[in-house]
Amino acid sequence: MRVPLYIYVLIKNKRFMLGLIIFIVIVGMGLIGPLLYPRDPLTRGTKYLPPSLEYPLGTDGFGRDVFAQFLYSIRTSLAVGLITAVIATALGLVIGAIAGIKSGLVDEILMSITNIFLAVPNWLVAVLVASYLPVEYRGPHIIAFLIGLFSWPWFARAIRAQFMSLREGDFVALSRIAGYSDIRLVFEDLLPSIGPYIVGSFATFMATGIAGEAGLAMLLSTETMVKYLSLGMMLFWANYFLAYVTGAWWLFLPPGITIVALTTSLALLALGLEELFNPRLRES
Amino acid sequence: MTKLPIDRTMVMYIAKKVVALIITYFIAICIVFILPRLIPANPLATKLQQIITYYIYKPELVPIVWRELLNIFQFDKPLHVQFINFLRRAFVGDFGISVDMYPMKVMDVIAMSLPWTLTLVVPAALVSWFTGNIIGAYAGYKRSGALESIIVGYSFIVSRIPYFWLAMLLLYAFAFSLRIFPVGGIYSSGLKPSFTLEFIVDYLWHYTLPFLSIYLVEVAGWMGSMRMLISGELGTDYILYSESVGVKDSTLFKYAYRNSLLPQVTGLALRLGFATTGVFIVETVFNYPGLGYFLARAIGALDYPLIQGIFLIVIATVFLANFLVDFIYALVDPRIRIGGRG
Numbered sequence: 001m002r003v004p005l006y007i008y009v010l011i012k013n014k015r016f017m018l019g020l021i022i023f024i025v026i027v028g029m030g031l032i033g034p035l036l037y038p039r040d041p042l043t044r045g046t047k048y049l050p051p052s053l054e055y056p057l058g059t060d061g062f063g064r065d066v067f068a069q070f071l072y073s074i075r076t077s078l079a080v081g082l083i084t085a086v087i088a089t090a091l092g093l094v095i096g097a098i099a100g101i102k103s104g105l106v107d108e109i110l111m112s113i114t115n116i117f118l119a120v121p122n123w124l125v126a127v128l129v130a131s132y133l134p135v136e137y138r139g140p141h142i143i144a145f146l147i148g149l150f151s152w153p154w155f156a157r158a159i160r161a162q163f164m165s166l167r168e169g170d171f172v173a174l175s176r177i178a179g180y181s182d183i184r185l186v187f188e189d190l191l192p193s194i195g196p197y198i199v200g201s202f203a204t205f206m207a208t209g210i211a212g213e214a215g216l217a218m219l220l221s222t223e224t225m226v227k228y229l230s231l232g233m234m235l236f237w238a239n240y241f242l243a244y245v246t247g248a249w250w251l252f253l254p255p256g257i258t259i260v261a262l263t264t265s266l267a268l269l270a271l272g273l274e275e276l277f278n279p280r281l282r283e284s
Numbered sequence: 285m286t287k288l289p290i291d292r293t294m295v296m297y298i299a300k301k302v303v304a305l306i307i308t309y310f311i312a313i314c315i316v317f318i319l320p321r322l323i324p325a326n327p328l329a330t331k332l333q334q335i336i337t338y339y340i341y342k343p344e345l346v347p348i349v350w351r352e353l354l355n356i357f358q359f360d361k362p363l364h365v366q367f368i369n370f371l372r373r374a375f376v377g378d379f380g381i382s383v384d385m386y387p388m389k390v391m392d393v394i395a396m397s398l399p400w401t402l403t404l405v406v407p408a409a410l411v412s413w414f415t416g417n418i419i420g421a422y423a424g425y426k427r428s429g430a431l432e433s434i435i436v437g438y439s440f441i442v443s444r445i446p447y448f449w450l451a452m453l454l455l456y457a458f459a460f461s462l463r464i465f466p467v468g469g470i471y472s473s474g475l476k477p478s479f480t481l482e483f484i485v486d487y488l489w490h491y492t493l494p495f496l497s498i499y500l501v502e503v504a505g506w507m508g509s510m511r512m513l514i515s516g517e518l519g520t521d522y523i524l525y526s527e528s529v530g531v532k533d534s535t536l537f538k539y540a541y542r543n544s545l546l547p548q549v550t551g552l553a554l555r556l557g558f559a560t561t562g563v564f565i566v567e568t569v570f571n572y573p574g575l576g577y578f579l580a581r582a583i584g585a586l587d588y589p590l591i592q593g594i595f596l597i598v599i600a601t602v603f604l605a606n607f608l609v610d611f612i613y614a615l616v617d618p619r620i621r622i623g624g625r626g
Contacts, residue, residue: 119308121557121602125315128595131583132320211446218448218565219580235449239569244455245467252456256449263444 006196009276016275019268022261030074041068041229051250058250061241062226069229070254076230077210077262080144084209085202087148092155093198099156100163101182101190111160114153122150123212130220138220140213140230147212148205155201162194200273207263207270214259231255297614305603312599313374316592317367334586335383352381353589379593384585385578390593393578398597400470401574404491405563408498413552416506421541423507424514432511439508442501448565451497455569458493465493468571494570498563502555509551513544546617553609557602 010016045063049055057066099110126146130138166172166189175189191198210231217232218239225233238244238252332350339345361369373379379390423435458465471477471486517523517540526536564576571577575594582590 116308116311119603119606120312120315120599121561123558123561124595124598127561127579127583128316128591129319131586131591132588207444211444214446215448215562215565218568219576220583222584235452238452239448244452245460247456247460249456252449252452256446256452259449260441260445264441267440267444 006276010272013272013275015268016272019265019272022265023269026074026258026262026265027078029071030078033071034068034075037068037071039065039068041065041072042227048246048248050248057254058248060237060248060251066234066250066254069234070258072229073231073234073255074258076140077213077232077259080140080213080230081206081209081262081266083141083144084148084151084212085205087145088152088155088205088208089198089202091149092152092201093159095152096156096159097163097186097190100160101167101186107160111157114156117150118153118157120150122147122153123215125150126212126216127219130216135222135224138225139228140217140233143213143216143220143232144209147209147216151205151208151212155205158197158201159194162197163190166190166193194277196273196277200270200277203266203270203273207266210259210266211263214255231259294614298611301607301610305607309600309603313371313596316374316595317370320588321363349383353383355380374596379596380589382582382587382590384582384587384590390589393590394575394593394597397573397575397578400572401560401563401567401576404494404498404567404572404574405560408495408502408563409552409556409559412499412502413506413548416503417510417541417545417548419503420507420510421514421537421544424511425518425537425540427515427518435507435511439504439511442504443508445501446565447497447501447562448569450501451494451566451569454493454497466490468569470572494566494572497566498559501562502559505555506548506551510544510548513547514540517544546613549609549613549616553606553613556605556609560598560602 042064045065046059047061047063049059049063051058055065055067057070060066060069095110095114099107099114126143126149129146130143133142163186172185172189175185180188213230214232214235217230217236221228221233221236223240232255234255235252238248238255241248241251243249243251335349335353336346339349377391379394382388382390382393385393419435420439423429423432426432454465455467459467466472466489468490470490471483472490475483475486477483523536523540526539563574564579566572567574567576568580575598578590579594581587582594
């Protein structure tokens with residue numbers, strides 16, 4: 001059986017494979033972990049226990065099992081990344097594609113909107129919106145939704161730029177002569193040519209969502225939000241319990257390392273896909 | 285220093301940018317105005333409950349604070365009157381009275397905290413930009429050495445560390461384990477802000493860890509992007525030609541460095557807004573009494589006037605910084621002014 005070229009290129013790419021392995025390991029921890037370690041992350045017991053065989057990552061200031069929290073948090077944070085990425089990619093694709101295929105007034109209007117969204121710091125808008133939500137609606141999933149809602153502009157601009165250069169290609173001209181409508185042109189000619197780029201941007205948006213949720217959780221959470229679990233919420237509690245001044249490293253080290261590992265591995269995946277999309281970037 | 289190239293194209297360019305700036309700020313104000321009126325769960329009802337419990341020992345203050353709050357939102361007036369009043373106040377900089385820090389004015393809270401945030405974010409952003417560019421350019425120029433691979437790895441991973449997590453690590457290492465830096469604040473209790481040597485040394489001592497937690501991450505980002513830009517620049521025809529006619533190494537480096545610096549200037553503008561939000565979270569970790577510290581407090585206390593005020597001030601600051609960077613960019617690169625694309 002012949003291996004398709006794109007799979008061959010990706011497998012040969014060491015950085016892409018490294019990213020993929022790290023990502024799969026973390027996803028595995030989030031999906032299978034809670035099944036193998038079925039302890040309730042919210043039950044309270046003895047406070048501030050250091051890591052031991054009984055509690056692999058000790059307990060926090062409420063006496064909750066940190067390892068159980070950690071496994072559930074990975075799951076939530078992955079969901080957070082997915083929500084952000086789906087919303088941001090969809091918005092960016094629709095707006096960028098319409099602006100790129102229709103020129104003139106539609107393009108002008110859409111790009112002005114995009115530029116305004118690009119100028120306003122997107123985290124800050126998310127903070128503002130979330131601060132008006134009642135505390136019980138400030139959970140990780142809503143935050144992820146908000147981040148997705150405000151982080152699409154650069155992607156819309158990139159898609160528009162790609163479409164505008166592809167639009168001039170001979171294959172598009174041929175399709176037009178054959179009587180393709182704009183919609184058919186987008187789905188059959190333009191989108192497939194930038195497929196890897198879209199997947200790569202999806203990975204980038206996932207990283208944005210995961211890191212962004214962690215940051216916003218630090219600013220927006222209050223001490224009443226005990227039932228929410230995510231890597232960002234774990235760091236919020238570490239800050240709340242002043243873990244770094246009391247020496248409780250098990251509260252902030254694991255979630256932080258996981259956030260960095262996740263964002264780095266997603267960046268490696270995005271980079272590998274970009275090299276696939278743009279062969280000039282490939283290492284010889 | 286040569287004469288500044290201010291001519292007609294430059295004036296037109298600035299005029300266009302100023303108009304765009306005002307329109308964008310206007311839209312930001314609209315967002316701030318519409319949001320609390322859009323969200324179905326009445327935030328003021330929660331706030332009233334909170335005020336009542338908060339002032340339980342001073343019940344005579346409750347109606348006063350409540351009236352202040354209503355006065356800011358003016359929900360009892362028709363919508364267009366509300367909007368015009370809000371707009372007028374936003375451009376004058378009058379955001380009302382803080383609920384959490386009653387009876388301080390929002391503007392006073394901001395005036396008190398903004399300088400501390402700026403002394404943190406501006407030096408960290410600029411120093412990391414300069415040093416990152418130089419280190420990155422050097423690594424890119426000396427292709428394929430151990431130094432380059434270390435820098436590639438460092439910039440790729442460290443630039444993805446959230447500032448506030450690095451802040452926690454630094455606190456754990458230097459404040460808890462080694463006990464050589466304080467755990468937070470901006471100066472030791474007992475000292476008063478002044479320009480004495482004692483105060484400045486004490487301030488810098490408190491400043492080191494917050495500064496490092498931003499600097500170390502930012503410098504990694506600039507190093508990475510500069511290294512890539514320089515290696516791209518080194519493959520261009522003019523560099524290859526200059527090299528073939530025997531131009532000195534240091535001169536070649538200067539050419540490549542100057543040309544690669546341009547995209548980095550735009551990068552700085554884009555990065556500022558992001559860095560500011562990041563700094564806010566760092567401030568909450570260090571109890572550093574800047575805007576972010578008060579923003580987190582305001583969010584916890586549902587102090588809407590203060591949240592709105594801080595939001596608009598930050599937006600205005602980021603816009604102005606962007607404008608400044610655009611202006612510098614147009615000074616350095618004439619192509620920008622006429623709107624040409626390279």
